[in-house]
Amino acid sequence: VQVINSSTGYYCRGAQDGTGRINSAAREATSRGIVWTNSSGNAAKHHWTGIFSDPDRTDWHNFDGAIEVNELELSAGDIIYACLSWDNWPASGLDYDFYLFNSAGNIVKSSTGAQNPSAPLPPFEEFIYQVSSSGRYYFAVRKFSATREPRMHIFVHFLQGGIGCAVETMLESQPRAESRLTFLRRFRDDVLDDSSFGRSLTQTYYRRSLEMA
Numbered sequence: 001v002q003v004i005n006s007s008t009g010y011y012c013r014g015a016q017d018g019t020g021r022i023n024s025a026a027r028e029a030t031s032r033g034i035v036w037t038n039s040s041g042n043a044a045k046h047h048w049t050g051i052f053s054d055p056d057r058t059d060w061h062n063f064d065g066a067i068e069v070n071e072l073e074l075s076a077g078d079i080i081y082a083c084l085s086w087d088n089w090p091a092s093g094l095d096y097d098f099y100l101f102n103s104a105g106n107i108v109k110s111s112t113g114a115q116n117p118s119a120p121l122p123p124f125e126e127f128i129y130q131v132s133s134s135g136r137y138y139f140a141v142r143k144f145s146a147t148r149e150p151r152m153h154i155f156v157h158f159l160q161g162g163i164g165c166a167v168e169t170m171l172e173s174q175p176r177a178e179s180r181l182t183f184l185r186r187f188r189d190d191v192l193d194d195s196s197f198g199r200s201l202t203q204t205y206y207r208r209s210l211e212m213a
Contacts, residue, residue: 004029007039011155012083012124019089046156052086052096052141052149061141061152069101069138072156074131079159083126084111084141086150093117094146098125098154101138108137116145123150128159 006026014020026036048070053062060068074080084098097112111125131137139154192198 001034003035003037005037009039009043009157011043011081011157012085012126012153015087015089016153043155043157046158048154049151051151052143052146054143054149059143061143069140070154071136071138073135074137075134076131078131079128080131081126081128081157081159082109082139082155083124084152084154085124086152088123088150090122091115091120092123093120094123094148094150095144096123096125096146096152097142097144098127099140099142100127100129101140102133103136103138108132112144 006022010020010022014023026038029036048063050063054060055062056066058068062068063070082098082100084096086092086094086096088094092115095115098110099107100109102108109127109129111127113121113125115121115123141152141154192201
């Protein structure tokens, strides 16, 4: 291999400062004389960043002045992957939660993993949501427990042409993810793909993986 062309986005998977798994892979490739090229900027219009701010002491982030939500327009049938990360890598004792509200003010999706000093987890929250009705929706960030205000990032990715493997998307960042995914892929390729029933099972999984995620 002389050239690697990567067009993959890694949302909320590292500090975005040159460290992390994908950066290590790129450095190893270049150290072996391989040319690594990578797409960039594709998510520029689907990204927000800022320092957590709570001047009114409500525990909700203020995006602009007193506004505690970030608005976006969604259409019925849209499927979005959304994630929140904050600069406290690789594991965080700062705990923030991520919410999506509809125009009626109801929570339609949330991610509220427990990051805490005694059991630190990677500093991100994420979810996949299939939009049931067109309209305005609102992201919100709540501080559950934190001793400082880090820089935060929100990414939104519209999943086109179906969701593909939503479970794999969610699993990719978990502990021992690479070994688990390798096992699952080999089981698919070596066992399921050898029979019509197995192939049918795989296709059913892809169709239903959003519900499973």
